[in-house]
Amino acid sequence: MLFGLVIAGIILCAVLSITANRLLSSAIWLAGVSALSAILFYMLGAREVAVIELSIGAGLVTVLFVFAISIAGDEAMNAKPLVPRILGVGLVLCLVILLGWMVVPGLVTSDPTTELSSTDILWDVRGMDLIVQVSLIFAGVLSVLGLLSDKILPARAAEKGGRS
Amino acid sequence: MVPALILLTILFPWAGALLVSITGDNHPRLQHFTAVFFSAVSGVFAVILLLNTLPVWEGIVPAWVATDPYFSIPLGGAFGNVSFMADGLGVYLAAIATVIGSLAILFSVDYMRGEKQLGRYYAYILFFIGAMAGLVLTANMLFLFFFWEITALCSYVLISFNNDDPKAVAGGIKALIITQFGGIGLLLGALLAYTVLGTYEIGVFIEKAPLAIPAFGLSIAAFGFLVAAAAKSAQFPFQTWLPDAMEAPTPVSALIHAATMVNAGVYLLARFYPAFEGVPGWKEAVIAVGVITALLAAFMALVATDLKRVLAYSTVSQLGYMVYGIGVGGIFSSQVHLLSHSVFKALLFLGAGAVIHSVATRDMRAMGGLGKKMPFTRIAFIVGALALAGIPFLNGFWSKEMILESGLVDGPRIAYYLMLFGAGLTAIYTFRMVAMVFFGKPRSELHAHDAGLAMKIALGLLALGACTTWLFTGRFGTLLAGTLPLHSIHYLGVKELAAELFTAKATYLALGVVALGLLLGWQRERLTQLTSLLRIPAGWARDSFGFEWINRGISAAVRRSADGLSYTQSGQLNWNIAGILLGLLILLILTVLGS
Amino acid sequence: MTLDPLILVAAGVCLLAGVGLYGLLASRNLIKIIVAMQILTKAAVLALVAAGAASGKINLSQSLAITVIVVDTVVAAVGLALGVQVRKRFGSLDAANLASLRR
Numbered sequence: 009m010l011f012g013l014v015i016a017g018i019i020l021c022a023v024l025s026i027t028a029n030r031l032l033s034s035a036i037w038l039a040g041v042s043a044l045s046a047i048l049f050y051m052l053g054a055r056e057v058a059v060i061e062l063s064i065g066a067g068l069v070t071v072l073f074v075f076a077i078s079i080a081g082d083e084a085m086n087a088k089p090l091v092p093r094i095l096g097v098g099l100v101l102c103l104v105i106l107l108g109w110m111v112v113p114g115l116v117t118s119d120p121t122t123e124l125s126s127t128d129i130l131w132d133v134r135g136m137d138l139i140v141q142v143s144l145i146f147a148g149v150l151s152v153l154g155l156l157s158d159k160i161l162p163a164r165a166a167e168k169g170g171r172s
Numbered sequence: 173m174v175p176a177l178i179l180l181t182i183l184f185p186w187a188g189a190l191l192v193s194i195t196g197d198n199h200p201r202l203q204h205f206t207a208v209f210f211s212a213v214s215g216v217f218a219v220i221l222l223l224n225t226l227p228v229w230e231g232i233v234p235a236w237v238a239t240d241p242y243f244s245i246p247l248g249g250a251f252g253n254v255s256f257m258a259d260g261l262g263v264y265l266a267a268i269a270t271v272i273g274s275l276a277i278l279f280s281v282d283y284m285r286g287e288k289q290l291g292r293y294y295a296y297i298l299f300f301i302g303a304m305a306g307l308v309l310t311a312n313m314l315f316l317f318f319f320w321e322i323t324a325l326c327s328y329v330l331i332s333f334n335n336d337d338p339k340a341v342a343g344g345i346k347a348l349i350i351t352q353f354g355g356i357g358l359l360l361g362a363l364l365a366y367t368v369l370g371t372y373e374i375g376v377f378i379e380k381a382p383l384a385i386p387a388f389g390l391s392i393a394a395f396g397f398l399v400a401a402a403a404k405s406a407q408f409p410f411q412t413w414l415p416d417a418m419e420a421p422t423p424v425s426a427l428i429h430a431a432t433m434v435n436a437g438v439y440l441l442a443r444f445y446p447a448f449e450g451v452p453g454w455k456e457a458v459i460a461v462g463v464i465t466a467l468l469a470a471f472m473a474l475v476a477t478d479l480k481r482v483l484a485y486s487t488v489s490q491l492g493y494m495v496y497g498i499g500v501g502g503i504f505s506s507q508v509h510l511l512s513h514s515v516f517k518a519l520l521f522l523g524a525g526a527v528i529h530s531v532a533t534r535d536m537r538a539m540g541g542l543g544k545k546m547p548f549t550r551i552a553f554i555v556g557a558l559a560l561a562g563i564p565f566l567n568g569f570w571s572k573e574m575i576l577e578s579g580l581v582d583g584p585r586i587a588y589y590l591m592l593f594g595a596g597l598t599a600i601y602t603f604r605m606v607a608m609v610f611f612g613k614p615r616s617e618l619h620a621h622d623a624g625l626a627m628k629i630a631l632g633l634l635a636l637g638a639c640t641t642w643l644f645t646g647r648f649g650t651l652l653a654g655t656l657p658l659h660s661i662h663y664l665g666v667k668e669l670a671a672e673l674f675t676a677k678a679t680y681l682a683l684g685v686v687a688l689g690l691l692l693g694w695q696r697e698r699l700t701q702l703t704s705l706l707r708i709p710a711g712w713a714r715d716s717f718g719f720e721w722i723n724r725g726i727s728a729a730v731r732r733s734a735d736g737l738s739y740t741q742s743g744q745l746n747w748n749i750a751g752i753l754l755g756l757l758i759l760l761i762l763t764v765l766g767s
Numbered sequence: 768m769t770l771d772p773l774i775l776v777a778a779g780v781c782l783l784a785g786v787g788l789y790g791l792l793a794s795r796n797l798i799k800i801i802v803a804m805q806i807l808t809k810a811a812v813l814a815l816v817a818a819g820a821a822s823g824k825i826n827l828s829q830s831l832a833i834t835v836i837v838v839d840t841v842v843a844a845v846g847l848a849l850g851v852q853v854r855k856r857f858g859s860l861d862a863a864n865l866a867s868l869r870r
Contacts, residue, residue, distance in 0.1 A: 011772040011775050011776065012775055015775055015776065015778075015779035018779060018783060019779065019782050019783060019786065022783055022786040022787070022806050023786055025790075025802055025806065026786060026789065026790040026793075026794070026799070026802070026803060026806070031796065031798050031799065034798075034799060034802050035802065038802050038805055038806070041806060041809060042809070045809055045812075045813060048776070048813065049813075049816055052776070052816055052817065052819075052820040052825075053820055053825050054816045054819065054820070054825055054828065054829050054832065056829050056833070057812070057816060057829045057832045057833060057836075060833055060836055061812070061836060064836055064837075064840055065805075065809070065836070068840060069805065069840060069843055072843060072844055072847055073798070073801075073802070073843075073847065075847075076798060076847035076848075076850060076851055077798060079851050079854075080798065080850060080851050080854040080860060081854065081860075087795050087861065087863075089746065089792070089793040089794070089795060090744055090746040090747060090795065090862075090863060091746045091747060091750050091792050091793065093793070095750070096750070096789060096792040096793050097789065099750065099753050099754065099757065099792070100753070100785050100788045100789045100792065101785070102757055103753060103756065103757055103760070103784075103785065103788060104781050104782065104784065104785035106757070106760050106761070106764070107760070107781045107784065108777070108778060108781040109764075110760070110763075110764065111777050111780065111781060111814070112774055112777045112778060112781070117771070117773060117821050123823070123824055123825070123826050123827070124826065125826065128826075129826045129827055129829075129830050130829075130830045130833070133827075133830075134827075134830045134831070134834075137830065137831075137834045140834075141834055141837045141838070144837070144838060144841055145837065145841060147841075148841035148842075148844055148845055151845050151848070152844055152845055152848045155845070155848040155849060155851075155852050156848050156851065156852070742866060743865075743866030743867065744862070744863060744866050745800070745862040745863075745865065745866075746791075746792055746793070746794075746795065746862065749791045749792055750792055753788060753792070
């Protein structure tokens with residue numbers, strides 16, 4: 009019962025996030041999706057991920073969005089979507105039904121196997137992942153720094169004069 | 173010890189590449205120094221690795237040093253392990269790549285003095301050296317492909333180094349496309365091996381492939397690898413990219429297109445020979461590719477007027493000899509020829525680089541009589557030319573005779589005679605090249621000065637190598653035979669080799685052909701009747717026997733179809749996403765239907 | 768409801784993915800597109816955790832889920848930085864302005 013409510017809440021928040029007019033509302037509804045999914049993770053037994061999802065999803069990402077929106081401006085865009093609505097809805101509906109048909113019967117519960125603790129797995133078995141994550145974060149920081157800098161190279165400056 | 177050496181040989185040049193690009197183009201002297209230092213030290217590592225692998229050192233070297241040559245880092249899952257195998261075939265090619273690489277970089281200190289964007293140049297050369305070492309030392313087929321692609325990328329960037337020159341850019345793209353097309357063959361074989369055997373390990377493949385893989389699959393893999401090797405080593409029918417790649421700066425040509433990257437194809441064939449020798453028609457196809465290429469390229473070298481193009485065609489022709497050697501089963505002789513060829517061809521290219529650098533033209537018709545003004549370069553170049561032609565007591569003679577002998581014993585007779593004819597052609601065009609550049613009366617007013625100090629050191633060391641590498645044939649043989657049990661290497665020490673060669677009639681036949689070739693080259697001005705007879709075939713040779721026409725046709729067809737298909741790319745983000753989702757839908761439907 | 772909660776979660780994953788995909792298709796505002804990507808990623812993480820809960824190997828799925836969350840956060844950060852630069856250079860966040868592959 010509780011599961012059903014939480015899941016329904018997640019989907020409702022997601023739909024409201026996509027259809028919101030103002031960007032700030034989208035970001036807040038996204039935070040709601042994060043919070044509810046953190047609760048869901050906890051109910052499924054994945055406690056560490058729940059904590060991380062709550063702090064990163066509902067915290068860090070929301071702050072990122074708010075920063076970006078405040079710099080980039082919050083004007084609502086009432087433009088019609090480029091892809092015709094019927095085509096879009098139809099494509100997504102087909103995908104959802106197909107996915108559901110493949111995934112839903114396949115989730116068979118089996119007996120819990122004895123497993124290493126989560127910290128052991130994270131550091132020993134999946135250690136390579138951590139190295140990759142660190143290098144990815146490094147690369148991400150460098151690219152954000154590069155993207156947000158205001159230095160324009162000389163050739164680009166001449167080009168910029170003629171750009172619309 | 174061995175794992176550390178292997179990793180250092182591959183990663184040290186890469187560290188050098190990073191450092192050179194960080195130093196920035198405002199400190200060219202520091203960049204020169206860094207590049208030379210890193211490549212020289214990698215050369216030292218590779219040579220230590222080579223010495224460590226020699227079986228003769230057992231008993232002299234303490235046991236903890238001579239560890240198992242195979243080591244791997246498990247990555248878990250789909251890509252297999254990052255495994256390396258320091259066996260004879262790999263370590264000597266790694267040593268060639270790093271040592272000749274360091275000599276080419278030393279040469280570049282003088283050649284590229286005052287050029288812009290040195291950071292890009294040195295970084296890519298060092299990146300290439302590390303990748304080449306990785307290519308020959310790896311024991312995982314997928315990583316072989318990975319390093320293969322890195323060398324192709326570096327080759328492209330370095331060919332188009334002068335990216336203001338449209339010919340250089342066109343040459344680079346042509347090289348990239350043709351070698352990448354070959355890479356598909358390599359990937360096909362690797363994936364086939366994984367599907368059937370469940371592993372990417374080269375050792376397992378060579379052992380089990382003839383038995384475990386069904387015959388049809390094995391033929392696909394065999395011919396796929398042959399296509400990959402032919403494309404990479406510029407063999408028939410893919411030979412058109414190497415002459416156009418001569419737009420690269422000459423040290424790049426010496427390193428990549430004479431001594432290392434083009435050897436990757438020959439390495440591939442030699443490495444996988446035990447797996448494929450049983451495939452019906454494969455050995456014959458390899459022999460045919462080798463013979464046709466050797467002769468075709470020798471003809472084109474005979475009529476070319478651009479100094480570097482003659483050397484490029486000569487490289488293609490000599491690689492044809494190596495491929496022919498592998499096809500008849502003479503793995504040892506082909507590898508010795510590879511070693512000799514790397515040394516003397518690098519010497520020839522660097523010598524040509526010294527000439528081109530001082531007279532600023534590549535056209536041989538404008539040169540002549542340069543020997544008086546460039547005595548050191550002339551001597552070094554002549555040493556290389558003698559080795560190429562196959563004069564005794566230089567390394568080219570020994571290796572070429574070994575290949576011809578393997579061909580006489582194991583291969584079809586007609587191929588042997590054609591290759592013998594090719595040796596004669598080699599002598600003719602070599603003599604013509606040396607005579608046109610260094611002797612005779614100067615054909616135009618050219619300012620020439622002899623090579624600088626760094627160039628002289630590089631040329632001198634390579635000339636020394638050309639005179640001496642044949643002394644190590646015996647040790648080389650023990651290295652290969654000791655570490656490659658499946659290849660059935662038949663090798664001889666230097667004394668036995670000398671005894672065998674100088675008592676065989678075939679050797680004197682070959683020497684006679686070479687002498688005849690040299691004579692014809694010397695007297696070519698007087699043979700006007702003969703040359704007028706050959707005018708029409710010479711015209712064909714200048715048009716590269718129609719291969720350029722095929723290339724132009726293919727690129728025109730591709731461009732037309734690209735124009736037609738460009739309507740599907742609107743550039744709108746939402747339509748692109750719709751396209752992705754449509755593709756996903758089709759894939760999911762296929763999965764559902766297939767299960 | 769006697770439905771196994773995991774079936775509900777699986778259905779929820781599919782619907783959430785659908786919402787995210789529709790958002791990707793229908794939005795023209797770049798920041799909205801990034802929001803939709805985030806929703807899609809949350810569906811993927813949910814699927815991972817549900818699979819872990821179903822097979823009993825919850826700790827392995829947690830490690831993978833942590834990796835996915837880190838990656839997706841970095842992607843969001845870089846995407847938002849790109850969006851800010853687009854706004855500065857083109858004056859608007861409309862994705863339709865970014866198509867320069869005109870015939």
